[in-house]
Amino acid sequence: xxxxxxxxxxxxxxxxxxxxxxxxxxxxxxxxxxxxxxxxxxxxxxxxxxxxxxxxxxxxxxxxxxxxxxxxxxxxxxxxxxxxxxxxxxxxxxxxxxxxxxxxxxxxxxxxxxxxxxxxxxxxxxxxxxxxxxxxxxxxxxxxxxxxxxxxxxxxxxxxxxxxxxxxxxxxxxxxxxxxxxxxxxxxx
Amino acid sequence: xxxxxxxxxxxxxxxxxxxxxxxxxxxxxxxxxxxxxxxxxxxxxxxxxxxxxxxxxxxxxxxxxxxxxxxxxxxxxxxxxxxxxxxxxxxxxxxxxxxxxxxxxxxxxxxxxxxxxxxxxxxxxxxxxxxxxxxxxxxxxxxxxxxxxxxxxxxxxxxxxxxxxxxxxxxxxxxxxxxxxxxxxxxxxxxxxxxxxxxxxxxxxxxxxxxxxxxxxxxxxxxxxxxxxxxxxxxxxxxxxxxxxxxxxxxxxxxxxxxxxxxxxxxxxxxxxxxxxxxxxxxxxxxxxxxxxxxxxxxxxxxxxxxxxxxxxxxxxxxxxxxxxxxxxxxxxxxxxxxxxxxxxxxxxxxxxxxxxxxxxxxxxxxxxxxxxxxxxxxxxxxxxxxxxxxxxxxxxxxxxxxxxxxxxxxxxxxxxxxxxxxxx
Numbered sequence: 001x002x003x004x005x006x007x008x009x010x011x012x013x014x015x016x017x018x019x020x021x022x023x024x025x026x027x028x029x030x031x032x033x034x035x036x037x038x039x040x041x042x043x044x045x046x047x048x049x050x051x052x053x054x055x056x057x058x059x060x061x062x063x064x065x066x067x068x069x070x071x072x073x074x075x076x077x078x079x080x081x082x083x084x085x086x087x088x089x090x091x092x093x094x095x096x097x098x099x100x101x102x103x104x105x106x107x108x109x110x111x112x113x114x115x116x117x118x119x120x121x122x123x124x125x126x127x128x129x130x131x132x133x134x135x136x137x138x139x140x141x142x143x144x145x146x147x148x149x150x151x152x153x154x155x156x157x158x159x160x161x162x163x164x165x166x167x168x169x170x171x172x173x174x175x176x177x178x179x180x181x182x183x184x185x186x187x188x189x
Numbered sequence: 190x191x192x193x194x195x196x197x198x199x200x201x202x203x204x205x206x207x208x209x210x211x212x213x214x215x216x217x218x219x220x221x222x223x224x225x226x227x228x229x230x231x232x233x234x235x236x237x238x239x240x241x242x243x244x245x246x247x248x249x250x251x252x253x254x255x256x257x258x259x260x261x262x263x264x265x266x267x268x269x270x271x272x273x274x275x276x277x278x279x280x281x282x283x284x285x286x287x288x289x290x291x292x293x294x295x296x297x298x299x300x301x302x303x304x305x306x307x308x309x310x311x312x313x314x315x316x317x318x319x320x321x322x323x324x325x326x327x328x329x330x331x332x333x334x335x336x337x338x339x340x341x342x343x344x345x346x347x348x349x350x351x352x353x354x355x356x357x358x359x360x361x362x363x364x365x366x367x368x369x370x371x372x373x374x375x376x377x378x379x380x381x382x383x384x385x386x387x388x389x390x391x392x393x394x395x396x397x398x399x400x401x402x403x404x405x406x407x408x409x410x411x412x413x414x415x416x417x418x419x420x421x422x423x424x425x426x427x428x429x430x431x432x433x434x435x436x437x438x439x440x441x442x443x444x445x446x447x448x449x450x451x452x453x454x455x456x457x458x459x460x461x462x463x464x465x466x467x468x469x470x471x472x473x474x475x476x477x478x479x480x481x482x483x484x485x486x487x488x489x490x491x492x493x494x495x496x497x498x499x500x501x502x503x504x505x506x507x508x509x510x511x512x513x514x515x516x517x518x519x520x521x522x523x524x525x526x527x528x529x530x531x532x533x534x535x536x537x538x539x540x541x542x543x544x545x546x547x548x549x550x551x552x553x554x555x556x557x558x559x560x561x562x563x564x565x566x567x568x569x570x571x572x573x574x575x576x577x578x579x580x581x582x583x584x585x586x587x588x589x590x591x592x593x594x595x596x597x598x599x600x601x602x603x604x605x606x607x608x609x610x611x612x613x614x
Contacts, residue, residue, distance in 0.1 A: 040328060040350060041320050043396070043415060047368055050379040050418045089495075089517070126543070128520035128531050128566050129387065129611045130431050130445055130475040131489055131496055134452040137428045138473060141450045159450055160408065161429045165384055165610065166361045172585070 064168035064179055072187040074111045081107055081185040084143055085178065088124070091138035093146065101143065104185060105150035113153045116188040119143045121161040124177035129163070136161035143183040222283040222341055223258040224251055229268035229289030237290040239326045243300060246327055246374065247288065250334035255596035256343035257284075274307045283308055286337055290326070298323035302333045304340060314340050327374040344595075348571045352395050353578065353589075353614050354388040357607035364610055366400050368415075371578065371614070372602040373589045379413070387431045387611045392439040393572065398613075399423065399432040399442070410444065424457065424464075434478045434486075434523075443467075443477035443486060454488055456503060467503055478523040480551060487511060487521050487528050487551070498530050500551060512549060514556060522577075524570035526551045529559070529577055531566055546579060548594070559592055560599070569614045580609050 068083040081104040084097050093101060108115050121136030121143075140159040148154045169176040226248050234240050251257045260282055266272055268289040277285050284306055291299040297319060304314035316336055318329045331349040338346045353371055358364045359381075366380035366388045380388075384403040391397035397414050408430040410423040424430060428447030433454070435442055442457040446464070454468045454477035467486065468474040473496070476489040485502045492499070496519035498512040512518050515532035522529050528549050546559040546568050559565075563583030570577055577592040581601060587609070588601040 041325070043352075044325055044328070044377075045321060046416045046418070047377050047379060050413065050415050125608075126533075128544075130433065131473065131519040133386075133429045133431065134445065134447075134473040134475045137447055137450065137452055140428070144450065158407075159428050160403070161447075162362065162384065162403075163386075163610075165358060165364060165386065168361070 065175065068168065068182070068184060070185055070187060072189050074115065074187070074189055077111050079107050079111055079115065079187050081187060083182045083184050084139075086139055086181045086183075088126070088177075088181065089135070091135060091142050093142060098146070101146035102150060105147055105152060108147070108152055108187065109150065113151055114156050115152070116156050116158075117147070117152070118158045118160060118186040118188070120166065120184040120186060121159065122166050122180055122182050122184065123164050124180040125164045125167070126177065133161045133163035136163050139181075139183050143185070221256060221258045223260050223281055224284040224286060224337065225260045225262045225264075225277065225280070225282045226251070226286045226288060227262065227264050227266045227272070229287060230265045231268050231289050233291040234268070234289040237292050237298075239292075239298065239323060240290045242374075243288065243290055243326050243330045246330040246372065247286065247333055249372070249600070249602070250331055250346075250349060251286075251337065253349075253591055253593065253600045254334060254338055254343065254346045255593045255598060256338055256341065256346070268301065268303065271312065272305050274305070274310045277305075277307045284337065284341075286333070288333065292323055296322055298326050298329065300326065300329040300333060302336065304337060325375060327370040327372060331370065344575075345573070348573055348576060351572065351614060352390075353612060354390060354398055355612040356386045356388055356400070356610040358610055359607065362403075365607075366398075371589075371591065373604060374602070379415070387433075389432045389435060389613045391435055393437070399435075401430055401432070428452065431475070433476050436479060436483050441483070443479065445475045445477065454486065465503075468501060468508065469506070470508075476521055478521060478528075480523055481525045485551075487523050489519055489521055498528065498549075511551060512547075514547065518547075520566065520568070522569050524574035527570075527574070529568040529570065531568060546577070546592075548577075560590075565590070567609065567612045569612060571614060578612065578614050580604070580612065 070081050072079045082100055084101060119140040121140030123132040123136050140161060144157050144159060147157060167180045169179060226244055228234060228240060228244050248259050252259045266287050268287060272285050284304060287303040289301045299317060299319040301317040303312055306313045318332050320329055335346055335349060349371055353369045356364050356366055362384050364385050365378045366385050367376050367378050369376045386401050388398055388400040391399050391412060396416060397412055399410060399412050402409050402411055407425050407427055409425045410430050410432055411420050412423050413420040426446045426448050428450050429452060431445045433443045433445055440459050444455050444457050445452055446455050453466060453474050455464045455466050457464050470490060470492050473491045474488055477486045479486055485500055487498060487500050489496050490499050495517050497510060498518050498521050499508040500511050501508040517533040518530050520531040530547055531544050532547055533544050544564045544566055546565045548557045548559055549555060563581050565579050565581050568577050568579040575595055579590045581588045581590045587604040589604055590599055590601050592599040
């Protein structure tokens with residue numbers, strides 16, 4: 001075997017220099033002083049005390065194959081809104097979704113223009129981390145613009161992107177991915 | 190300083206291959222010592238439940254280092270007596286790593302190493318390492334690999350001891366922040382409940398980390414000290430808020446924030462606590478990362494219709510397209526002036542071979558494809574720039590991958606559970 005490069009030098013030194021290297025390197029200190037000189041084990045000890053735990057969460061039920069409908073009673077009136085769905089990697093409304101957005105606006109405006117709404121933007125599992133969260137936000141913003149254009153008070157609309165973190169399904173299918181590319185309306189009573 | 194040294198090594202290596210971008214990144218360094226890992230026949234080792242795992246992990250570490258020919262042998266050997274050098278010489282083995290493990294009757298784990306050089310007929314290294322808890326055995330295996338690597342004076346593989354931090358989805362709107370070793374064998378959940386995403390080390394010594402939580406109503410950037418277990422709110426923003434990169438001195442952050450529903454990249458000064466807007470575009474600008482001088486950034490933008498990689502000087506308004514390859518390049522990471530990015534390939538997202546990784550330089554037309562199959566995401570450079578960690582999903586199985594750039598090789602470690610949201614190294 002042709003021996004070139006750094007390791008050949010190292011190994012040659014070991015081969016021919018063997019007679020000069022008599023002592024065995026024994027690091028007896030490390031036996032009693034812990035695993036790592038760089039404090040790695042103490043960091044691991046410290047980590048055992050890091051257990052940040054929050055309790056929160058909205059959960060939604062229903063069959064994921066159906067479009068999501070959110071119903072809220074406000075002052076005795078039923079507000080019913082249906083999620084908007086988007087094409088792959090896009091944040092514009094298709095024709096049928098423009099119609100649906102109008103229907104949602106009408107349902108909200110029947111109660112008043114100052115209804116508090118949170119729009120949650122979602123994506124499918126494709127795409128990567130930050131971009132998906134931004135895409136979810138742009139979808140939420142598209143839904144917001146539709147509401148505002150129809151007369152809903154912009155100041156009462158909040159938006160949040162959940163990226164790919166709030167899927168209604170986890171199947172590896174076109175239908176499932178399609179149902180995850182959506183904006184949910186959360187109308188506050 | 191390390192970054193500069195690493196970069197110099199990098200530039201030298203790329204200079205070799207600059208004439209032909211399809212060439213290997215670097216030529217093989219030449220002869221590699223062959224090494225065999227031999228477990229002890231001691232009763233304590235035979236009874237240790239992690240003995241087999243340590244053996245496998247050490248072999249893999251030595252292989253991943255790229256500095257050894259790892260030879261699997263079936264031999265076992267009593268830790269308290271010298272090996273038969275002749276037996277190993279016959280197999281062309283230069284180094285024999287005889288290891289033994291012990292589990293303390295209390296909590297704790299010990300890994301001992303005797304390294305024999307068959308060319309010297311000599312025990313050349315004897316060390317022992319312990320850890321307070323036995324599930325930390327991966328770090329002991331990595332430490333032993335580092336010691337063997339140091340013995341042959343090969344380039345440092347100290348990066349094997351660095352922590353990886355990642356976010357893992359558990360259920361809808363729920364994710365955990367987990368700290369792990371580089372193979373993700375050791376895992377420790379440090380944040381859970383609610384949506385906790387985009388963890389990022391806040392400093393080079395890995396004592397603090399940032400992450401985004403949705404548990405306060407709006408996306409909130411948190412900073413956690415692992416020694417005090419204290420967390421503090423850094424900033425809040427409607428829509429989204431992500432810490433994408435931290436400057437080398439830890440004093441500046443690149444964040445993606447959307448105060449007016451518009452995701453743009455901002456720089457946050459941790460001393461003055463001021464945000465400065467860097468990009469300004471009505472579409473999507475995300476994923477900002479500092480280049481070498483920390484006066485320029487690389488980021489992902491859809492300003493040409495599809496996500497792609499751009500550069501911009503901080504303070505300037507104009508952005509320059511960096512990548513002229515691929516229709517959908519939606520994630521990037523930097524080391525010095527090198528950029529690794531994810532490219533979605535094929536006409537739609539639903540075929541095979543969907544995401545591959547590419548390496549480019551901001552200083553030349555250098556481009557190299559790093560992966561060829563599967564869905565490869567979340568590429569992150571190691572601190573020395575010589576390796577890239579990423580997550581690979583193929584045939585419905587997920588792995589953590591390590592690309593050893595100087596050795597033109599990649600290695601995979603199977604991932605058992607959960608879907609990774611984001612990862613930092």
